[in-house]
Amino acid sequence: MSRTLAQILGLLLCILGWSFVGSTLAFGHWRVAQLEDRGGSPIVATPWYWSDLWKDCYDNTQSVVNCVNFMVLWEVKSHIQAVQGLLIVGLCLGLIGIVLTFPGLECTNIGGGRRSKDRMLITAAALHLVGCASGMAAYCLYINRVVGAILHREADPSKLSYEMGPALYLGLVASFLIILGCAVHCATACSGNHPKSRQPVDPFICEKGEEKELSSGRKDICGPAKISRNVSPYKMASVVTV
Numbered sequence: 001m002s003r004t005l006a007q008i009l010g011l012l013l014c015i016l017g018w019s020f021v022g023s024t025l026a027f028g029h030w031r032v033a034q035l036e037d038r039g040g041s042p043i044v045a046t047p048w049y050w051s052d053l054w055k056d057c058y059d060n061t062q063s064v065v066n067c068v069n070f071m072v073l074w075e076v077k078s079h080i081q082a083v084q085g086l087l088i089v090g091l092c093l094g095l096i097g098i099v100l101t102f103p104g105l106e107c108t109n110i111g112g113g114r115r116s117k118d119r120m121l122i123t124a125a126a127l128h129l130v131g132c133a134s135g136m137a138a139y140c141l142y143i144n145r146v147v148g149a150i151l152h153r154e155a156d157p158s159k160l161s162y163e164m165g166p167a168l169y170l171g172l173v174a175s176f177l178i179i180l181g182c183a184v185h186c187a188t189a190c191s192g193n194h195p196k197s198r199q200p201v202d203p204f205i206c207e208k209g210e211e212k213e214l215s216s217g218r219k220d221i222c223g224p225a226k227i228s229r230n231v232s233p234y235k236m237a238s239v240v241t242v
Helices: 002-028 078-104 113-154 166-189 233-241
Strands: 030-034 050-051 055-059 063-071 211-213 220-223
Touching: 002 113, 030 078, 055 078, 078 113, 078 166, 113 166
Parallel strands: none
Antiparallel strands: 030 050, 050 055, 055 063, 211 220
């Protein structure tokens, strides 16, 4: 029962993690920059610049929002294209892993025996890990660009300095949840006891001089047949017939 609950918990962690990863694709504020209002206006209006994978935007506390969408894909910066591609590949692998996880659960009636279910569960965990690695590479690549912009800002104060937005933190948390779910699946699959299948062996029927395999697992050499004198011919005939 505990093994089944652990597998369900791992599946829920993976689904929750990939849901967070998918939400970061549509989530804004991948990088954020705040500017002080120096216009001398009596109304406080703090401007914000923020960007995501699809547009650059400007808004302030007066709910004025202006966005510029990335119209053509091949005109987008190369690192943004790489981030988009890595996240989409990771989501596809995660979806395949979730589909393979269901027949690998012990509580389902599909997927075959326990051994085949555990193999399917390990395969799904491997797909989750590869997809998670793709997603983490995307987040780290974007974080690297943001940190590089911060360093350039220190060298040239006239340039706009961006900071990491909440979407990046959400993506890192999602990657941790996926890795945790994969660890639970691998632990439950490797802890299962798989009895070795043994073919039925008749330890009494063998030719003279050949090896016979006993039920205990060791082998013995057939010796000359020893027939008790007290056994009646009728009993001997019945044994041979059987």
